[in-house]
Amino acid sequence: MTGAEFLTAYPLVRTDKLDALCRALARLLSNPVVEQIGRDRPLGAVQNHYRMDRVGISYGRYGAAIRFQNPEPKIISQIYPVGQSAEVTVDGTTVVVGRDGGAVVSAHASEYGVLAAPGYERLMLLVDERAACAKLSALAGTCVSGPLTFEPRHDLNAPLARSLRQNFMFLVAQVDAGLVLPPLVLAEFEQTLMVMFLIANRHNCSHLLESDVRDGDERQLRAAEAHIEAHWDRPLPLEDLVAASGLSGRSLFQTSRKRRGYSPFDYLKRARLQEARARLLRREASVEAVTWTCGFRDVAQFVSAYREAFGEDPPPPARPH
Template identity: 30%
Template sequence: MSEPIAPAQEILGAHRVFDVARIDALEATLNPLNGAKLLNVGSAGHDFHAFGNHYFLPLSELWFSWSNTQVTMRYPEDGMLRLRLWHGGKGATCRGRETHLVTADKAVLSTAASDVDFAAGFGQICWRVHRERMERKLAILTDRSLSALNIDATLDLTAPQSAMAMQILGCMTRWIDNAGTNQQPVFLAELEQAFITSLASVGAVGGTSLLAASAPKAAPFQVRRVEAHIEANWDKPITIEDLVEVSGASARSLFRSFKESRGCTPMEFARRLRLQQARQMLEHPQPATTVSEVAFSCGFGDLGRFAKDFHRAFGLRPSELLARHRVLAVVA
């Protein structure tokens, strides 16, 4: 019998969608969820155990799956783009006659039908997005009309661009695991957007050469429109699609001109506004005001990052500012 998965290894643990102890229940459970069919199961006797966790992001979704015995599942071509990542044990993705190991250094990105082999104790993270959504996102990012997205690639996760995408994905999964009831749609939506943009820049989805191509400058009035939009909507997710619609400029032109004229990207500008709003709330606290409450209400899902950014911007920690103004309120 394989050892059960250690709690520290599991992700999305609060979002269990199936947990089966019978082989005959596995396909019956999985097929309605993602179209998977059971091809093969190793010898497990009465000790069989498999489970899956699932979380819907604003545009995409995350899965974590694990089995204590060898299982091979077939996933159909269903209009989804899938990124499969290792999370312990040994596993592989088979497409036609090709077999690609999923390891700590190699991931598989594909829109094709494939068979996934779970060796005993293999844990898999799978990020899924509708192909049409990825096509629209790439069209916005590159300012080009794209044909149907057909991807079949192995990603080298040690490459700098891939490593950046994985860092963002890791941040998302840690936040989901630790958020509890503190759901922050602003933080998560923008983190997901950063992940998709970073993945596009890897080149596996055809974005590198187009993203690197030169872009004309946006007009000053277009930059001002974006600035005004962010100022009016700092407490909502700031998406690239919205900025393109508001400005009438392409994403690459807009980001280039905004950075040149404002010294930061639109997303960095939004972060600065949120930090300023957080400072105002800490300077005028209510009796029940806490740093975490302020951070979450201003769109910051990572308290450690919030404290560092706040200190960098204002020269003191948010807890220090809150304590100072509580004392002033008592004195007054």
């Protein structure tokens, strides 16, 4: 075991009883069955879970060797190793979840099993399949209703996989630090994780994210930018930009990069920085308050972005007389 426990403020169960563990896991997955292998040590199960709207983070630790079965889990799972490795089997494919590899389990996998030695720990990113289909539809510009079937193997060293894991672990660290993230930040973090997850993993609709897309025109791009300007202070779903512009998400991003040299979300970042600068220059809010209200993930990120945009540090709030 690593000695570090994640998501301690969000416990589901701590138990040596298999039935209690199964009941806790059933709150996340459908019909899980856990078998303890050997009785030479206690089960020592710990299960913590942090839930967002369409995404969840789950931490599990098991002191004894276990065998886990969960056909048709009903939710997409990205499994990250923390301590000991384990064998994960998905529809006949067995993957070693360890230092270099994770695993992805489709929501409708007919076979999903885990065989783990004592001390197994893992973090999981849980993604609602309906929400993933909606995000994929927005990216591709065509209706995707599912089911989504994922390649179980996940190379943790691939560039896109590294970016996904870094964002995932950043969120885990924020939660473990006890930060109460504003709804604006949480909603956009959730979208980032879902989009990166869909791009970083192979699935039966990956071809929709790899085909050529047409460029939009200036009118369509300005419609997206106008929507951003009008809604900078709210969560900005990709689906809304697609509806405003009449372009697929991929086409919109391609058009923006060709015509502007940056993405629509870079434009959103600039709009928020301008608003943050105006508030700070009026000395009506602190740097920390502006960070959260203007949709930045943490103060360090905001200060760095502000410095890059304006060539100076954010001004401090006015001192009381």
